[in-house]
Amino acid sequence: MSPTSHPANPERPQYLRVFLTFARNSLVRDMTFRVNFLIESVAALSWMIANLGFYLLIFTFTDSIGERTGWGQYEFFVFLATTMLVNSVVQAFFMPNAQEFSELIRTGGLDFALLKPIDTQFLISLQRVNWSSLINFVAGAILLAFSVYQLVTRADNPLHLTPAAIILYPLFVACGIAILYSLMVSLAATSIWLGRNQSLYDFWFYITNFSRYPMEIYNGTFGLPLRWFFTFIVPVLIVVNVPARVLAQPLRPDTSLGIAMGLFGIGATMFCLAASRFVFRRSLLSYRSASS
Amino acid sequence: MSIIEIENLTKTYRVYQKQEGLVASLRGLFRRQHREVEAVRGINLAVEEGEFVAFLGPNGAGKTTTLKLLSGVINPVSGTARVMGHIPWKRENAYRRRFALVMGQKNQLWWDLPAQESFRLHQQIYRIDPAQFERTRDELTDLLKVRDLLRQPVRELSLGERMKMELTAALLHSPDVLFLDEPTIGLDVVAQHNIQKFLKHYQAERNITILLTSHYMKDVAALCKRVVIITQGRIEYDGSLSGIIDSFSGHKIITLQFAQDDAIDNMDRFGDVLEREPPRAKIRVPRAAVAKTLAAILAEHMIEDVAVEDPPLEEVIADLYASVDDAQAARERPPAEDPVSQ
Amino acid sequence: MTALIRVKTWWTILRICLEERLVYRGDFALGTLMRFLPIVTQIFLWFAIFEAVKDARNADDISSISLSGYRYTEFVAYYLLTMLSRAFSSMPGLASGIARQIRDGEVKKYLIQPVDMLGFMLLGRIAHKVAYYSVAMGPFALVFFLCRNMFSGLPAEAATHSLTTLLAFLTSLVLGFVLGYFLEATIGLIGFWWLEVTSILFIYMLFSFFLSGHMFPLDMLPQPWSTLVDLLPLKYLAYFPSAVFLGKVSGAELVWGLTVEVLWIVFFVALSRWLYYRGIKRYSGFGG
Numbered sequence: 001m002s003p004t005s006h007p008a009n010p011e012r013p014q015y016l017r018v019f020l021t022f023a024r025n026s027l028v029r030d031m032t033f034r035v036n037f038l039i040e041s042v043a044a045l046s047w048m049i050a051n052l053g054f055y056l057l058i059f060t061f062t063d064s065i066g067e068r069t070g071w072g073q074y075e076f077f078v079f080l081a082t083t084m085l086v087n088s089v090v091q092a093f094f095m096p097n098a099q100e101f102s103e104l105i106r107t108g109g110l111d112f113a114l115l116k117p118i119d120t121q122f123l124i125s126l127q128r129v130n131w132s133s134l135i136n137f138v139a140g141a142i143l144l145a146f147s148v149y150q151l152v153t154r155a156d157n158p159l160h161l162t163p164a165a166i167i168l169y170p171l172f173v174a175c176g177i178a179i180l181y182s183l184m185v186s187l188a189a190t191s192i193w194l195g196r197n198q199s200l201y202d203f204w205f206y207i208t209n210f211s212r213y214p215m216e217i218y219n220g221t222f223g224l225p226l227r228w229f230f231t232f233i234v235p236v237l238i239v240v241n242v243p244a245r246v247l248a249q250p251l252r253p254d255t256s257l258g259i260a261m262g263l264f265g266i267g268a269t270m271f272c273l274a275a276s277r278f279v280f281r282r283s284l285l286s287y288r289s290a291s292s
Numbered sequence: 293m294s295i296i297e298i299e300n301l302t303k304t305y306r307v308y309q310k311q312e313g314l315v316a317s318l319r320g321l322f323r324r325q326h327r328e329v330e331a332v333r334g335i336n337l338a339v340e341e342g343e344f345v346a347f348l349g350p351n352g353a354g355k356t357t358t359l360k361l362l363s364g365v366i367n368p369v370s371g372t373a374r375v376m377g378h379i380p381w382k383r384e385n386a387y388r389r390r391f392a393l394v395m396g397q398k399n400q401l402w403w404d405l406p407a408q409e410s411f412r413l414h415q416q417i418y419r420i421d422p423a424q425f426e427r428t429r430d431e432l433t434d435l436l437k438v439r440d441l442l443r444q445p446v447r448e449l450s451l452g453e454r455m456k457m458e459l460t461a462a463l464l465h466s467p468d469v470l471f472l473d474e475p476t477i478g479l480d481v482v483a484q485h486n487i488q489k490f491l492k493h494y495q496a497e498r499n500i501t502i503l504l505t506s507h508y509m510k511d512v513a514a515l516c517k518r519v520v521i522i523t524q525g526r527i528e529y530d531g532s533l534s535g536i537i538d539s540f541s542g543h544k545i546i547t548l549q550f551a552q553d554d555a556i557d558n559m560d561r562f563g564d565v566l567e568r569e570p571p572r573a574k575i576r577v578p579r580a581a582v583a584k585t586l587a588a589i590l591a592e593h594m595i596e597d598v599a600v601e602d603p604p605l606e607e608v609i610a611d612l613y614a615s616v617d618d619a620q621a622a623r624e625r626p627p628a629e630d631p632v633s634q
Numbered sequence: 635m636t637a638l639i640r641v642k643t644w645w646t647i648l649r650i651c652l653e654e655r656l657v658y659r660g661d662f663a664l665g666t667l668m669r670f671l672p673i674v675t676q677i678f679l680w681f682a683i684f685e686a687v688k689d690a691r692n693a694d695d696i697s698s699i700s701l702s703g704y705r706y707t708e709f710v711a712y713y714l715l716t717m718l719s720r721a722f723s724s725m726p727g728l729a730s731g732i733a734r735q736i737r738d739g740e741v742k743k744y745l746i747q748p749v750d751m752l753g754f755m756l757l758g759r760i761a762h763k764v765a766y767y768s769v770a771m772g773p774f775a776l777v778f779f780l781c782r783n784m785f786s787g788l789p790a791e792a793a794t795h796s797l798t799t800l801l802a803f804l805t806s807l808v809l810g811f812v813l814g815y816f817l818e819a820t821i822g823l824i825g826f827w828w829l830e831v832t833s834i835l836f837i838y839m840l841f842s843f844f845l846s847g848h849m850f851p852l853d854m855l856p857q858p859w860s861t862l863v864d865l866l867p868l869k870y871l872a873y874f875p876s877a878v879f880l881g882k883v884s885g886a887e888l889v890w891g892l893t894v895e896v897l898w899i900v901f902f903v904a905l906s907r908w909l910y911y912r913g914i915k916r917y918s919g920f921g922g
Contacts (some may be wrong), residue, residue, distance in 0.1 A: 013385070018416045025413060029404045032445070039833040043840060050844045057854065058683060061701050066682035067689045111365045112400035117388035118417050202726070206671040213675055217682040226674070288305060289366050 013118040019126055026129040040132035044091070048084055048136050052143070055080060069216040070249050074154075076214070077147035078248035082240050083212050084140030086176045090184070091133035097125050098184045098204070102191035108289050121280050125185055151248065159248070169247045172262065175269040176239035180208065182276035183236065189276075189283035211236040214244075235268040293377075295469065295501050296339035296362065301371035303332040303357050331357040333525035334371065339503070344495050346516035346533075347505040350613045354525040355505040359471045362503070363393045375469055389418060391469040392462035396477035399458055401446045407457040408442040411464060418465040425464065432460040436490055452483030459487070463494070472504040476511055488514045509606055521609070523616040533605070541608045543576045545601045546586065551594035562589055571596075576603070643749075644757060669721075669770070670777060673713040676849075680709045702854040708880060710784040712851055714777065715876035720848060721767065721774075722807045723814035723871040725759060729838070732822025733831035741917065752819055752910060759815055791881030799878060802888055806875040809895050813870055816902035823906060826913030841866075847873025853882065867898040 030037045055076065058065075065071040071079065101124055104110040113123050151159035187204060210230045215237045218227035230237040242265045245258060306326045332354040339345055347355040360366045362373060364380035364387070373380055378387035401410040408429075415425040433439035436456040441449060446457065455475065462470070472491075476484040492515055495502055506512055512519060513533060521529035521536070529536060546563070550571040559565050559573050562585050567574035577585045582600060589595065684696040684706045693699055696706050704712065732755070735741045744751040767774070785794055793800040821838055825831045843849060846868040855863060863869055874891060877883045883891055 013417060013419060018413070021413050021416045025402060025405055025409050028409060029402070032404060033829075036833050040836065043833060043837045046837070047840045050840060054844065054849055057850070057856075060856075062683045062686045063690060064686045065679070067685040069682070069686075108398055109400070111360065111363070111393070111395070111398065114365045114383065115363060115388060115391075115393055116417050117385040120383075123417075209672050209675050213679055217675075217678045219678075219682070223678055226678075285367060287366065289360055 015118075015122060018118065018122075022127050023129045027131055030131050037132050040130075041135045044088075044133055045135050045139055048139050052077075052080065065214060066216045066219075069214060071214045071216065074147045074150040075248040077143060078151070079214060079240060079244040081140045081144035081147060082173065082176075082244040082247075084136050084143065085173055086180065086239055087208075088133050088136035088140060089177050090180045092130050092137070094125060094181050094184050095133070096128040096130045098188040100128060101125075101188040105191055105287070110287060111289055114284070114287075120284065121185065121277060125181070125188075148247065161247075165246050168262065169243050172243035172246055172265060175265050176243060178269045179235055179239050179272045180211075182272035183207065183234070185276040186279040189280045192283040192286050207234065207236055208239075211239045211241075215241045231264075235265075235272065238265045238268055294338040295341040295343075296337070296373070296375050296503070298335055298337040298358075298362075298373045299371055301332055301335045301358070301361060301373055302330070302369045303354075303361060303366065304369050305329045305331055330525050332361065332368075335522070335525075335527055337520065337527065337530070339501060341501055342499040343518055344502045344516045345504070345518045345520060346512040347503060347520050347522055348512065348609065349505075349522040350617075353522045355522050356473050357525075358522070359393065359473050359503060359505060363391070363471055364388070365393075389465060390467055391471065392465070392467040393471045394458055394462045394473065394475055396455065396472075396474040399446070399454060401454070401457055401461060403447050404445055406443045407438075407446055407449075407461070410446070411442075411461060414461055414464050420465055428464055428466065429460065432463055435493070436460060436486070452479050452486075455479060455483070455487065456490075459490070466498070468500055470500055470502045472502060472506075474506055475504070476506060476508055484508065484510070491515055509609075513605075521612065523613055528612065528616060536605065536612075537602045537608050540612050541603050542579050543603060544579055544582050545574055545603055546577055546582070547574050547597075547599040547601070548572065548589065548593075548595055549597035551596055649761075669717065670773065673717055676713050677710050680706065702851070703882075704851060704854075705787075707784040707787065709851075710781060711788075711880060712876050714781055714784070715879050716848055716872040718774070719807060719810055719872045719875040720846075721770075722763070722875075723810035723846075725814050725818040728755070728759065728815070728818040729822035729831060729835050731755075732819060733825030733835075736823075736825040736913070736917070737829060741914075745914065745918065752906060755819065756815060763811070789881040791884040793879040793881070796881075799881060799884065799888075802892065803875055803879045805892065806870070806878050806895065809892070809899065810870055810872075810875055813867060813895065813899050813902065816899065816906050817867065820902055820906040820909060823909040823913055826909070826916055842868050842871060845869065846871040847876065851877070853877070867895075867902075870895045870898065 059073045059076075063072060065076055101110075104113065104124070110124070113120055116123055148159070148161070152161060184204065210226070215227055215231070218224065218230075218237075227237065238261070242261055246262070305328070307329050331352075335354075335358060347358065349355050357366070361368050362375055362380050364383045367381045376387065376390055378384055380387065401407055402413075411425075411429055414420070415422070420428070430439065433442060433456075436459065438453055438456045438460070441453055441457070446454060449457065459475070475491075476487055479487070488511055491502070491504075494500075495515075502515075504511065504516065517532060519529070519531065519533050519536065520527055529539060531539070545566065548559075550573070552571065559568075559575055563575040563577040563581075565573060565575050575585075586598070586600070681696075684699055684701070687693075687699055687701070688696050691699070699705070700708075732751075741751065744754070788794050790796065791799060793803045818838075821834060822831060824834060828834070845852070845863050845866055848871075852863050852869055852873045853860065874883070874895070878888060878891075
């Protein structure tokens with residue numbers, strides 16, 4: 001054995017540098033299909049505009065979503081903007097990889113990922129970046145700024161932004177992103193067991209669909225169990241609700257509930273990350289590598 | 293200590309038995325029938341540092357599965373393996389930095405990007421020192437004559453060029469052990485030859501250990517001193533290439549050039565007549581009987597020329613595959629029912 | 635004789651597709667279950683809106699409130715019906731599949747084998763739908779049974795009262811399937827000219843999601859949007875069958891609606907045929 005023939009620094013891989021190379025390579029790739037990139041950006045943006053249009057239509061019929069929930073038009077637009085921020089990050093960094101994953105299993109390309117001296121989950125879940133989705137991050141930020149401005153400057157009961165809200169908002173947005181990342185990794189991992197997984201994307205859409213609405217709408221005999229399920233079992237309701245509430249409705253009567261939700265949100269994030277890692281590792285044990 | 297040690301390595305797969313017909317398929321929705329396929333059945337093997345070993349065997353014999361086990365891509369059912377002291381399927385970074393796997397039918401380079409971008413990614417992942425990285429990359433691409441293609445998107449390269457890029461990528465971190473799974477598959481003769489030449493040169497220079505699977509006997513003959521034949525998940529032979537004929541072919545081929553054409557007609561007494569082209573004939577004779585047969589022929593006929601040869605390697609190996617198949621079939625055939633006892 | 639052979643070939647193709655579907659049962663079971671989830675949130679959302687309106691108007695009960703001509707129960711019925719329509723008209727993976735086959739050169743097999751790609755894939759789709767809904771029929775029936783109250787109090791033109799409407803509804807479902815198929819096939823065939831169809835597909839999905847009536851009843855839209863939506867074929871994929879069932883479209887309007895739908899189908903059949911013909915020509919010109 002010749003110990004001199006390989007690099008002298010066998011410590012941790014440089015994850016940040018590798019990630020930046022992923023991002024750079026993806027950008028190089030995107031730029032070779034420039035027209036495509038442009039269309040994708042415009043499409044992603046129009047999707048959000050259409051969504052906004054739908055809610056503008058709804059707010060022509062009502063002043064608030066739900067009875068005395070505090071989700072008036074601009075409070076709700078803060079909610080919507082938060083959804084856009086979270087989803088754009090998920091779509092830019094995780095979605096292309098999750099879609100690629102079942103393809104890697106089908107073709108046996110996962111073999112190569114397993115050979116690399118770097119964490120396999122890191123490699124698999126972050127190697128592609130879909131830059132065009134980030135346009136919605138910008139759009140979300142603009143909508144957020146506009147809605148917060150409307151709330152702060154309105155004559156009737158203006159919103160008072162506390163420093164705590166400003167600090168906590170990005171923290172909980174990050175938690176939400178981490179929860180969705182975990183869910184996506186777990187879902188993608190199931191394609192090792194289930195084989196071809198066309199409905200992965202559908203499943204993802206259906207589950208995250210629940211996170212797009214204020215949790216107050218899940219009420220009554222059927223609603224409460226749903227709310228419970230999507231808070232404690234598959235905690236997607238926390239993803240947008242917690243940060244949006246922190247920013248748009250800091251002074252709700254049930255503030256203590258808000259604090260509990262916040263703490264729970266952080267705990268749930270930790271748990272989800274750990275669980276997804278566990279599921280991913282388990283799924284690799286079942287990987288049988290498509291033969292050539 | 294050997295660089296690769298394999299003991300009793302076994303891998304089985306569960307395969308879903310697809311039922312014929314629609315009704316059966318519907319039934320399969322609820323209950324599936326599985327079949328255990330034994331891809332590798334208790335392999336024992338030791339490879340020393342610097343060896344260049346070829347795995348031969350028919351499709352589905354377990355060659356690729358063995359390489360995948362040794363790469364840690366899949367986990368075995370039982371048995372152990374150690375490569376450079378590491379258990380492959382633990383997938384330790386310390387191990388993964390020191391070997392490489394190249395598969396002729398799969399590619400790891402980013403399809404839409406120039407190869408050099410993928411190489412740079414490798415440099416980051418393997419933490420190769422930048423100066424050394426550039427030196428290695430230039431050296432490899434010069435040897436393989438693809439240096440001027442580094443900036444072209446991989447999808448625009450020919451199959452041979454792509455394979456050379458794959459090889460370069462795999463060797464950037466200077467692995468001590470290299471697994472090659474049919475590296476020349478689908479390539480034209482020139483490209484095959486170039487890759488053989490490269491591998492030979494590279495292995496000789498670095499004294500690395502290489503396991504190769506290939507269907508091309510030319511690859512094997514050009515590169516490997518040691519050959520391991522695997523069929524039905526078992527090792528049937530382990531030794532030199534020429535030794536295959538000694539072990540598995542009990543025959544020699546005698547080519548005779550007669551003085552008269554008519555002498556050919558009654559050659560059947562001496563052995564299997566393979567070719568009859570007056571005044572020449574080829575007969576197959578048991579190895580032990582060569583001397584006696586030759587003496588007998590020489591005594592009866594006027595011979596102008598004679599040559600005694602081994603049968604072609606491909607034929608011996610094909611016969612070997614077939615004989616193992618037959619033996620397997622005989623073992624698995626259900627015992628015939630006895631009509632009397634019923 | 636040739637007709638018989640043809641039918642036999644088609645039957646074989648159909649059967650193979652069906653069997654292939656059934657192999658991936660994990661996918662299958664999951665997909666069936668998940669289909670019901672999106673309308674659940676939609677129904678909750680509208681309930682919350684009706685509650686808020688009730689509160690604002692000081693009404694006693696949400697049953698007395700109607701938004702844009704839809705009572706709460708009608709909203710629920712509408713969403714259930716659009717699900718059924720989408721079940722017929724949605725073609726998951728069709729366009730991207732065609733584009734992929736073109737990109738990977740798999741399309742060559744249609745040049746070599748004596749099968750027509752669009753016909754072959756149509757059979758595949760039918761097989762897909764048949765296989766899917768022979769299993770999914772159970773959950774569908776259950777949901778509609780549980781929600782049967784949502785279908786009470788519909789007008790006399792609705793399919794619950796009128797056989798003609800019911801027939802028109804079924805016709806519009808089948809036409810929706812055909813239209814959906816040829817529309818998506820057309821998009822997929824753009825792959826002959828454009829390597830990555832995904833972006834176009836994404837735009838189509840976007841438009842189809844909002845403008846087919848999947849998200850909300852299209853007649854809620856104010857002018858000029860409602861006229862614009864009326865001119866597009868997308869409304870036939872979800873809104874139109876549901877509106878027919880609920881008795882919102884009847885008489886001459888219904889006949890006109892169905893006629894225009896048939897015309898759209900003819901248009902997309904012709905367009906897809908033409909694109910396929912031109913695409914294949916272009917493809918073989920390239921030399922694969």
